Amino acid sequence: MKTRILTAGTALALCLTMGAAALPASAASADASSTDSLGTAFSYTYQNDPTYTVTIPSAIEMDANGTQVSIAAENVANLDGKKISVTIAGTQYFRNQMVLEGIDGKGMKKTLRYQIETAAGEVIETTGTDTATGRELASFTENGAVCYTVKPVLHPTTAKGVTYTGSMTYGISVADAD
Amino acid sequence: MAPATTKRKAIIWGLALLLAAALCCGWLLLRDQPAAGGLSYRPEKDAVDWNQSIGGEAKDGIQIPGYGALTFPADSKKAPLVLPNPAENTCSFVYKLYLEGESVPIYTSGAILPGKAVTEIALERGLPDGTYHLTIQVLTFDLESGAPQNGAEIQTVLQVI
Numbered sequence: 001m002k003t004r005i006l007t008a009g010t011a012l013a014l015c016l017t018m019g020a021a022a023l024p025a026s027a028a029s030a031d032a033s034s035t036d037s038l039g040t041a042f043s044y045t046y047q048n049d050p051t052y053t054v055t056i057p058s059a060i061e062m063d064a065n066g067t068q069v070s071i072a073a074e075n076v077a078n079l080d081g082k083k084i085s086v087t088i089a090g091t092q093y094f095r096n097q098m099v100l101e102g103i104d105g106k107g108m109k110k111t112l113r114y115q116i117e118t119a120a121g122e123v124i125e126t127t128g129t130d131t132a133t134g135r136e137l138a139s140f141t142e143n144g145a146v147c148y149t150v151k152p153v154l155h156p157t158t159a160k161g162v163t164y165t166g167s168m169t170y171g172i173s174v175a176d177a178d
Numbered sequence: 179m180a181p182a183t184t185k186r187k188a189i190i191w192g193l194a195l196l197l198a199a200a201l202c203c204g205w206l207l208l209r210d211q212p213a214a215g216g217l218s219y220r221p222e223k224d225a226v227d228w229n230q231s232i233g234g235e236a237k238d239g240i241q242i243p244g245y246g247a248l249t250f251p252a253d254s255k256k257a258p259l260v261l262p263n264p265a266e267n268t269c270s271f272v273y274k275l276y277l278e279g280e281s282v283p284i285y286t287s288g289a290i291l292p293g294k295a296v297t298e299i300a301l302e303r304g305l306p307d308g309t310y311h312l313t314i315q316v317l318t319f320d321l322e323s324g325a326p327q328n329g330a331e332i333q334t335v336l337q338v339i
Contacts, residue, residue, distance in 0.1 A: 047258050047259075047260055047297070048245065048248045048249065048250075048257075048258055048259045048260060049260045050243030050244060050245055050260065050262065051244060051245060051246045052243075052244040053241050053242065053243060053244060053264075054241075054242045054244055054330070055239040055240065055241050055242070056239055056240050056242055056328055056330060057238075057239055057240075057328055058238070058239055058240045058268075058269065058318075058327050058328060059327050059328060060328070070239070072239070073244075084244065089330070089331045090331075092326065165325075167326050167327055167328050167329065168328050168329075169315075169328070169329045169330060169331055170242075170328065170329070170330045170331070171330070171331050171333065172242065172244055172330055172331065172332045172333070173332070173333035173334070174244075174246065174333075174334075
């Protein structure tokens, strides 16, 4: 009986001693670890950025014999077999007709049709009931520029001394390559 | 009707018209005047300086940024999208975003001057998960006169996740 009590007491004393010895170490570990930085912080902000650039003419300006303008594309890459297509998406005139507008000396509205001749020799124009919307002006599979000619459609009855102005909206998209 | 009463009514009407005219003039003078960017667009208040190049060299014409597929967070009215006006341009930009089949834009910017950009947009409504066809319309305006110039519509795919 005495032996058992002695053995139990010794075991308890050992346990207590080991626990007491461990505590300072744990505390020391805790203290040490509480002031250390753990790992490296990473951050990333996901943005939807532009990936290419298309430069379009700023205004429709032309002389009687036609004016050459260009459309350019840059940063054209990673298209996976596709192309950047630039089309006529619309104009400022009713029903997207290719028509410029002006005011004569008497305050009367005047109009002037114009046409586009593409690099391939195709003539694009509207005559009142049709539309040029969707017609392709240029396409790019790499950086470059495409030129085309803009020309007024003049008649003997075209009002003179009038400044005709207008604007065009260009459609830009990544499309299947031909 | 007694002449005095008629005269009094005339005076009252005259004063009322004068007051209305004064209020109208005051409103016209004191309202915020639209700055460059067309006559109906005010400067974009959230535009920040943007000096990144998107590859365009200084040349005649308007540099229009093009986009590949975009990603917006689902059901959120805020979306990360960089809408710049390259510094080389000599016109202001107004951006409008349209979903296919809708005539009302889900976003309209104010006038963005050259060298500025919007980097986060506030949508009219959050969008549920899905794939959308998105049109990014770019309206351009002469910096001095506000006259509209040639613009563009960029077609792209929008993933909302």
